[in-house]
Amino acid sequence: MLNDAWTIRPISDPTPTAKGVAVTLPHTWNATYTKGTHYNRETMVYSRTLAVTPQMAEGRLFLYFEGVNSVADVFVNRKTIGQHKGGYTAFCLEITDHVHIGDNTIEVWAGNAFRTDVLPISGDFNVYGGIHRPVHLIVTGKDCISPLFYGSPGVLVHQNKVNQSQAAITVETILSLKSGKQGLRLYAQVADMQGRLMASGEAAANSDCVSLPMTITKPILWHGRQNPYLYNVKVELKDGEHVLDSQTVQTGLRYFSVDGEKGFFLNGQSYPLRGFNRHEDVDGKGSALTAEDHERDMQLISETGATFIRLSHYPQSSCFYDLADRQGMVLWSEIPLVGPGGYDFTGYVKNVEENARQVALEMIYQNYNHPSVCFWGLFNELLVDEGRFREWDYPVDFIRSLNTLVKEADSSRLTTFATCVSHAHYLGCSDLMAWNKYFRKPGNESKVRQFYEEARQTTAGQPLGISEYGDAGSINIHNDPRYDRVRDHAENYQLLTHEGYWKAIKDMDWLWCKTIWQFSDMQTSIRHEGDRIGINDKGVVTYDRKTRKDIYYFYKAQWNPEPMVYITGRRFVNRKHALTDVKVYTNQKEAILYVNGRKTGKAKADDIHRIVFKDVQLIEGENHIMVKAGKLTDECVWTLKNN
Helix, strand or coil, X not given: CCCCCEEEEECCCCCCCCCCEEECCCCCCXXXXXXXXXXXXXXXXXXXXXXXXXXXXXXXXXXXXCCCECEEEEEECCEEEEEEECXXXXXXXXXXXXXXXXXXXXXXXXXXXXCCCXXXXXXXXXXXXXXXXXXXXXXXXXXXXXCCCCCCCCEEEEEEEECCCEEEEEEEEEEEECCCCCCCEEEEEXXXXXXXXXXEEEEECCCXXXXXXXXXXXXXXXXXXXXXXXXXXXXXXXXXXXXXXXXXXXXXXXXXEEECCXXXXXXXXXXXXXXXXXXXXXXXXXXXXXXXXXXXXXXXXXXXXXXXXXXXXXXXXXXXXXXXXXXXXXXXXECCCEXXXXXXXXXCCHHHHHHHHHHHHHHHHHCCCCCCEEEEEEEECCCCCHHHCCCCCCCHHHHHHHHHHHHHHCCCCEEEEEECCCHHHHCCCCCCEEEEXXXXXXCCHHHHHHXXXXXXXXXXXXXXXXXXXXXXXXXXXXXXXXXXXXXCCEHHHHHHHHHHHHHHHCXXXXXXXXXXXXXXXXXXXXXXXXXXXXXXXXXXXXXXXXXXXXXXXXXXXXXXXXXXXXXXXXXXXXXXXXXXXXXXXXXXXXXXXXXXXXXXXXXXXXXXXXXXXXXXXXXXXXXXXXXXXXXXXXXXXXXXXXX
């Protein structure tokens, strides 16, 4: 990797003596900002030295960028190498003819300024500028497996027909042949997790694209959280016995479908998709996440028992796709063709079409081999108000053409979108559809149920899912619903919205996905709400990932069979009223409540794994609250101050 020894300086400082600040990648310059709706959207210059040895100079050299937000102009020794538009997909540039033996200067002009020809042009999230994902130097011989095909690994594993008895696949390899040598051959083999050879093939390497069909008998299928089984596919380009280049990719063999009446099926079995939307955004880092950050997020999501993640609203780090493969998490991956989330402006103008097509193909080919990816997302909330639907450039014709492009590039996966205006506008634009619909009030159960039952009748046969639902909740805002006016952004208020929503949809098995907005709090400069400026606090964990909110445990009780019990309101420490309720989430049948060592109640959990102990009496001063559910206990301390 080329992640160290970089410096950064503003392009607005053009003096020859300007010195940069040392940084290590991944990096972004606007992870934090002060106040207001404006934040740094500018251009910065990243620089480093690349030492080229005589041995390296005999072959070919490529720079592979996993992500530069939002536009990257790359220079080597002050000569233009290339430009890439779009900050959430990788790109690769060959620098062979632009370097010399010894030290060479690399400069990347990274700009996140608003442009109508670069996605996203809208959205309720911050666009962090910089080289916010790792950079690699690839060194090959004159003949190689190409890293230049849409930033893909150059090896695409097509799953032609997969079932329990056999998997018919084709290993397609993109080659770049420069030496003029004759008689080169390509070899491919598939090995299981124990290294045993399952299939192999070979062919003459006499074109830029070589396809090798092969069959695996009685494959072990990738089956989500139950068995995320992976195979290694190794491809070698050879001159006789000499290996000129090789590439190894992992994939999982599976088949899936969506039924408008029965939901998602994986390998012929019903497999309910429930989980979260996830942004690449961590407190103090923005989108410049490390592998450890991605691993922590996946661990937290997996702990709830979730089976599904929507990668909102852009392709995310290759590290996270790898984690999803290994953890068995089904993914919805989408391009950043995203609307304003209820604010002014639009997510689509005609000028952005070329970039949308480019990013879609990059997303597909870079993530083609991941078994976790089952859905390609075309857009999110492009237009958000029925009355303004035609005020801006009409997007539907382009969406139809984009869907055709995506299906031509990858017919093995399903396309979908997320809307917050009538899906009738988009009928026939994709295989599936999903709604962003919130109903952010306690007592929402009947409205939620009515909305989806009515929507189900008007989809013209397209399966319907839920792409976003939820509510805000800060761990620093609390209220007692017995006495206080319901308060937006209170942690308790968040629970009431989710409880009613989940109660309404939990048995709607025909919904192909049920996706919470969102996994973690995130930064967005246009929000001034809750207890922190510029934060969307609808996450089930905090922005810094240090605290699981009460709502996190609600879903853990629904989805994770591992025994658990949890007392809500534990951060609502200082109480003013002696008579209160104690709410508990547990996947056990019943629980016993103890207050200050005295047994005060025993109750059974309801159909959403909730127990509410009513009219619990507190004493002045500290109160020790403990709940037992089978062999499990949970406890907290509340302090009553009457004056």
